[in-house]
Structure formats: C-alpha cells, structure tokens
Amino acid sequence: MTESSQPEIGTVTTRVPSRLDRLPWSRWHWMIVIGLGTVWILDGLEVTVVGNIASRLSEKGSGLAITDGQVTGVGAALYVAGACAGALVFGWLTDRFGRKKLFMVTLAVYLAATAATALSFAAWWFFLFRFLTGFGIGGEYAAINSAIDELIPSKYRGRVDLIINGSYWLGAVGGALLSVLALNTNIFPKDLGWRLTFALGVVLGLVILLVRRHVPESPRWMFIHGYERQAEDLVSDVERQVEDEKGGRLPEAEGSITVEQHRTISLWTIAKTLTTGYPKRAVLGFSLFVGQAFLYNAITFGFGSILVNFFDVSSGSTGYFFAAIAVGNFLGPLLLGKLFDTVGRRKMISGTYILSGILLFATAWVFDAGLLNATTMTVCWGVVLFFASAGASSAYLTVSEVFPMETRALAIALFYAVGTAAGGISGPLVFSSLTSSGNVGDAVLAFCIGAGLMTAAGLVAVFLAVSAEGRSLEDIATPLSARGGKDGGTRPTPSAPAV
Structure with a gap:
C-alpha cells in the first residue's frame, strides 16, 4: 500500500485470512517478530532502569533534586498514566489509519521522550518526559x-504473542545489569551514569526503527478498509517467498469471508460492540488486566526499595537481584507459551493466574515469618513470576483476539488503559509507601493485595476464558463488516467468488 493509494469502498469476498493462517512458519514471520516484538525489550529496559536507579537519583550529587519515593511513586505513576493515555489515543488512530503508520509514530514518540529524559535537570522535567515516554509505549501496545495477531498464523498465535510480550523481561535483565554498571561510581560520576542508561534505550530504539520499516501493513486491515487489491498482492508476495524457502507449493486455502468495506467506524459503534456485544469478554479482559497490573506495576516497581529497606542491599547492587527475577519472568512465557496453543487458553490462563496468586500468598507468609533473606526472597519472586509472567502476557493475547477486527487496537488500548489505570497508577502510589516504610507488615499487605487480585482474575478466567487456540481471528469474533455475519464468532462462509 503506497501513500498515494486511495481506498475503493464496496463489497468484497476474500481468502486473505485463511491464506495467512495456513502459512508455515518462515523467515517472513521472523521478520515480523523482530521488527515488532523487540519493542517490549525497550519497555522492560525503561521500567527496570528507573526502579534500580531510584535510590541513586535521590542521592546528593545525582544532578536531580528528587526523592526515592518520588521516582518509584510519582514517576512510575506518571509513566503508567502516559501509557494509558497513549494506548487510547493511538489505539483509536491505529484502527482508523492502519497498523504500520502508527507503529512507526509511536516508536518515534518513545525515542524523543527517552532522549529528553536523559537530559533531565529538574524533577518536573523528569516527570514530564516519563509521562511522554509512557505515552509512546502505550501506543506501541x-x-x-x-x-502481530493479524500477521501470525493461528496455529502459532498464542505462543508467539506470549513470548513477544514476555520479551519485556529480556529488557528487564539488560536494564538491571546496565544499572549495575551505570551506578558504579568508579566508572561513571553520579550525575552521568543514570543518564547513559536512558541514552542506550534511544540507541536500541533507533535500531528497531530501521528494522521496522520493512514490516508491512496488516492485510486484514487493508481489505476491510478498501485496499483489497494491495492486500491480495502482499499476501501473494509472501506466499511466493514461503514457497521458495520451503521448496514446494502451499496447500489451497479453505474458506473465505465477504465484507462490506468502509473507511472508518465510529467510536460509538466500537464502544457498543465491546460493552453490549461481548459483555462477558469485557469482564474477562478487565479482570486479567487489573490482576496483572497490580502485581507488576505495583510491586516490581518497588522491588529495589524492598531489597534496600528490608535486606540492607546497596542501591548499586539491586540490579543483580532484579536480573535474576527477570530471567524467571522471561522463561515463563518461553517455556509455557506452546501450552496455550495445545492444552488450551482457558486452562492455561486460569492456571497461571491462580497458581501465581497462591505462590505469592505463600511468599508473603514466609516473609512475614522472617524466614527470607535477599537471595531466598529473590528465588521466591522468580518462581511466582515464572507463572505470573505467562498469565500477564496472556491478558494481551486475550483482548487482542476475542473482539472483532475493526475494534482490535482500541480494545487492546481500552482494557490496557482501564486495567492499568486501576492497578498501575494507584498501585505504585500506594505500594511505594508500603514497600519503602521498613515495616514488614506493610510489605506483606502489598504482597497480599497483588496475590488476591491475581487469584480472583484466574477464577474469572475459569468461567469466561475463550477457547481461541488454533482458530482464526474471524472465527473467534466475526468482523463487524462481514456481510450477514453475527457478532460472537460465527465462522464466515463463502457467498461470492473470492477475490
């Protein structure tokens, strides 16, 4: 699709979805994963760096007049608030103007804001650009x-989505180890090291921007918005690449869908679809996001403070401990991801949420009993987050596949914003005081709140999770544009010669 292309609105029957879903895994899919999925590494780098440099920023000579609590409380809350706002704004624009244009714009916003954060000279400047960095990251989500969901074959969609979302923790590992290096005053002065950590995020973002230029627009978005010929040409080109790579002809795609094309869909129609067309799925999405947001945005933002205040770990060494739990977080989606496509969504989503909640309750109990030190506390967290990370990643997978195509980006944005606002803005503000107070009972309360909400979300998933494994997106939720289709997942059937 070129910039000069103009949509031709009409009624069209196409096999584009089934042609994409029957593709075997190929180099083209790796290009999608690398070009789009690597941004989660940046998010992990951002959040982890801030959590680990909080104590250093509050020290005399850092170049900023700011307290530890302001960094992990106000700064974290503003970052999440920015992410919520960015998700809503860019989510609506993504459904309206296409995936490709927006995932280039959102990354550019992130890069500019992160570069400005590295130049912070006052607390208000730091807070402003933490908000704008979150604004870009929220749009990325x-x-x-x-x-990703519209380009990855249905057979692999679950595991790929989980692993990509879980790659956040590769960035967390990098951010944790980077903070150890940057906070070493034998190498960098106090007012320079933390700035270099943000600068590295800019460098990585520029590399991702170069790779992302080659990622195409979603053919599913294209044929619904009047670019069916360009969608057909794109899919045909991909099929030729895959056949050349695999050395054989692809099987015929089965099934087509007839849609009445449109340029835009009103916000009212989208909102009505999400709330009245799929009320159970809306409750599911909200529950999953609130549970994981409280666990992650509330407690992990303050993990460094817990180590410093309860276990006398130096501020320059917290990165080693965070790197350890970050590895556990990444291994969860990596090792459990395939089970979401084989064992099934319902069992795995509910199981990972409930198990992580129970394990966190157990961690709170042994911590309250005084049986943990910095190392064993980190081991407990690593086990909890091994399961919680897979569950949290499945929240994004769920809301991105259980609503109609025309509402997909905004649905992701809405549930991310509402759930994260509930747990991600209030969480850091509340838990920063609980985890930095030095009172064991306060920290235990923080753990129990996160554990309770994760467990409750898992119980909701037991009853409301959608069995989406191996099914096409159009089967899970029929597009609003489908001629004669009904909301709720009726499989489209051929009604005209396919384009």
Missing part, C-alpha cells in the same frame, strides 16, 4: 499487538 495497541499498534503492535493488533498487527
């Missing part, structure tokens, strides 16, 4: 998750 909406644009990227919708594009």
Whole structure:
C-alpha cells in the first residue's frame, strides 16, 4: 500500500485470512517478530532502569533534586498514566489509519521522550518526559499487538504473542545489569551514569526503527478498509517467498469471508460492540488486566526499595537481584507459551493466574515469618513470576483476539488503559509507601493485595476464558463488516467468488 493509494469502498469476498493462517512458519514471520516484538525489550529496559536507579537519583550529587519515593511513586505513576493515555489515543488512530503508520509514530514518540529524559535537570522535567515516554509505549501496545495477531498464523498465535510480550523481561535483565554498571561510581560520576542508561534505550530504539520499516501493513486491515487489491498482492508476495524457502507449493486455502468495506467506524459503534456485544469478554479482559497490573506495576516497581529497606542491599547492587527475577519472568512465557496453543487458553490462563496468586500468598507468609533473606526472597519472586509472567502476557493475547477486527487496537488500548489505570497508577502510589516504610507488615499487605487480585482474575478466567487456540481471528469474533455475519464468532462462509 503506497501513500498515494486511495481506498475503493464496496463489497468484497476474500481468502486473505485463511491464506495467512495456513502459512508455515518462515523467515517472513521472523521478520515480523523482530521488527515488532523487540519493542517490549525497550519497555522492560525503561521500567527496570528507573526502579534500580531510584535510590541513586535521590542521592546528593545525582544532578536531580528528587526523592526515592518520588521516582518509584510519582514517576512510575506518571509513566503508567502516559501509557494509558497513549494506548487510547493511538489505539483509536491505529484502527482508523492502519497498523504500520502508527507503529512507526509511536516508536518515534518513545525515542524523543527517552532522549529528553536523559537530559533531565529538574524533577518536573523528569516527570514530564516519563509521562511522554509512557505515552509512546502505550501506543506501541495497541499498534503492535493488533498487527502481530493479524500477521501470525493461528496455529502459532498464542505462543508467539506470549513470548513477544514476555520479551519485556529480556529488557528487564539488560536494564538491571546496565544499572549495575551505570551506578558504579568508579566508572561513571553520579550525575552521568543514570543518564547513559536512558541514552542506550534511544540507541536500541533507533535500531528497531530501521528494522521496522520493512514490516508491512496488516492485510486484514487493508481489505476491510478498501485496499483489497494491495492486500491480495502482499499476501501473494509472501506466499511466493514461503514457497521458495520451503521448496514446494502451499496447500489451497479453505474458506473465505465477504465484507462490506468502509473507511472508518465510529467510536460509538466500537464502544457498543465491546460493552453490549461481548459483555462477558469485557469482564474477562478487565479482570486479567487489573490482576496483572497490580502485581507488576505495583510491586516490581518497588522491588529495589524492598531489597534496600528490608535486606540492607546497596542501591548499586539491586540490579543483580532484579536480573535474576527477570530471567524467571522471561522463561515463563518461553517455556509455557506452546501450552496455550495445545492444552488450551482457558486452562492455561486460569492456571497461571491462580497458581501465581497462591505462590505469592505463600511468599508473603514466609516473609512475614522472617524466614527470607535477599537471595531466598529473590528465588521466591522468580518462581511466582515464572507463572505470573505467562498469565500477564496472556491478558494481551486475550483482548487482542476475542473482539472483532475493526475494534482490535482500541480494545487492546481500552482494557490496557482501564486495567492499568486501576492497578498501575494507584498501585505504585500506594505500594511505594508500603514497600519503602521498613515495616514488614506493610510489605506483606502489598504482597497480599497483588496475590488476591491475581487469584480472583484466574477464577474469572475459569468461567469466561475463550477457547481461541488454533482458530482464526474471524472465527473467534466475526468482523463487524462481514456481510450477514453475527457478532460472537460465527465462522464466515463463502457467498461470492473470492477475490
């Protein structure tokens, strides 16, 4: 699709979805994963760096007049608030103007804001650009998750989505180890090391921007918005690449869908579809996001403070401990991801949420009993987050696949914003005081709140999770544009010669 292309609105029958879903895994899919999925590494780098440099920023000579609590409380809350706002704004624009345009814009916003954060000279400047960095990252969640799900074959969608979302923790590992290096005053002065950590995020973002230029627009978005010929040409080109790579002809695609094309869909129609067309799925999405947001945005933002205040770990060494739990977080989606496509969504989503909640309750109990030190506390957290990370990643997978195509990006944005606002804005503000107070009972309360909400979300998933494994997106939720289709997942059937 070129910039000069103009949509031709009409009624069209196409096999584009089934042609994409029957593709075997190929180099083209790796290009999608690398170009789009690597941004989660940046998010993990951002959040981890801030959590680990909080104590250093509050020290005399850092170049900023700011307290530890302001960094992990106000700064974290503003970052999440920015992410919520960015998700809503860019989510609506993504459904309206396409995935590709927006995932380029959102990354550019992130890069500019992160570069400005590295130049912070006052607390208000730091807070402003933490908000704007979150604004860009929030837009990424909406644009990227919708594009990935629409480009990855249904057979692999669950595991790929989980691993990509879980790659956040590769960034967390990098951020944790980077903070150890940057905070070493034998190498960098106090007012320079923390700035270099943000600068590295800019460098990585520029590399991702170069790779992302080659990622195409979603053919599913294209044929619904009047670009069916360009969608057909794109899929045909991909099929030729895959056949050349595999050395054989692809099987015929089965099934087509007839849609009445449109340029845009009103916000009212989208909102009505999400709330009245799929009320049970809306409750599911909200529950999953609130549970994981409280666990992650509330407690992990303050993990460094817990180590410093309860176990006398130096501020320059917290990165080693965070790197350890970050590895556990990444291994969860990596090792459990395939089971979401084989064992099934319902069992795995509910199981990972409930198990992580129970394990966190157990961690709170042994911590309250005074049986943990910094190392064993980190081991407990690593086990809890091994399961919680897979569950949290499945929240993004769920809301990106259970609503109609025309609402997908905004649905991701809406549930991310509402759930994260509930747990991600209030969480750091509340838990920063609980985890930094030095009172064991306060920290235990923080753990129990996160554990309770994760467990409750898992119980909701037991009853409301959708069995989406191996099914096409159009089967899970029929597009609003489908001629004669009904909301709720009726499989489209051929009604005209396919384009």
